[in-house]
Amino acid sequence: MRLRVATWNLWYRFGDPDRRRPAILAALRELDADVIALQEVWSSDDTDLGTELAADLGMHAAFGASPDPSGWSRRLEGPPYGIGNAVLARWPVRDAHTEGLPAGLEPWSRVLHQVVVDTPAGSCPVWSVHLDSSLIGSASRIEQVRVIARRVVEAPPADLPPVVMGDFNAQADSDEMRLIEGHLTAPAEPGLLLVNTRRWAADPDEATWGPDNPYVAPSGSPPARIDHVLLGAGRGRVPVRIGRVARFGHGPVDGVWPSDHAGIVVDLKVPTAGEQKGGS
Secondary structure (H helix, E strand, O other): OEEEEEEEEOOOOOOOHHHHHHHHHHHHHHHOOOEEEEEEEEEOOOOEHHHHHHHHHOOEEEEEEOOOOHHHHOOOOOOOOEEEEEEEEOOOEEEEEEEEOOOOOOOOOOEEEEEEEEEOOEEEEEEEEEOOOOOOOHHHHHHHHHHHHHHHHHOOOOOOOOEEEEEOOOOOOOHHHHHHHOOOOOOOOOOOOEEEHHHHOOOOOOOOEOOOOOOOHHHOOOOEOOEEEEEEOOOOOOOOEEEEEEEEOOOOEOOEOOOOOOEEEEEEEOOOHHHHHHOO
């Protein structure tokens, strides 16, 4: 079976969220992913954008709120909104857990959101990640990825390998990404290898954050690929192969750019339970 996983930062309620929401939904509908990790998902007292999008797409959802959204909401006029991460899935989602990551250099908190998705091929642990975005925040992000790595090795055994994806706010050759991948340097946790699927992309450095996006252009930031999908190597009982890796959500939908980030989508090739029993 094809298991399509994706990650996307939805830019909270910045810009014009009411105009951006239909563009976000249209991009996700066209994407047709099976599991989606979202970051900067806004929430109110009675709903959140992740749950609303899941309802529109006919998917299941689990939202994890930031323990302290005040730093985010202070940047907006009007009523305060919460913020957090979410996971949307075509199949049931369970065992959701959310925790705040170690404080970075910015006054707004970041969270790690963990779920288990019961796919036709078996259980799949998924993490939605959002790290500190300070340009000089590498040391903070290193502490944050150490927590993520610890949670991955502490997680109960599952059928499929762990999928860790999100907005890392770091390029692949950074200290923090090399640490969490554990391939070019000693891993954050002994024996943990989280392969960056960008290695399979036609353009491994294709930017998910760059000045061609009108929301990013005023910042003067150079283009960078800072959103990643990592796959645990040697974990899980079901063999998984990496197929297509691509960018999505980059460009206007009916004249509106959905977010300040582009997303990353990865097609995983996974044998179903029947195929596993049959040996094919």
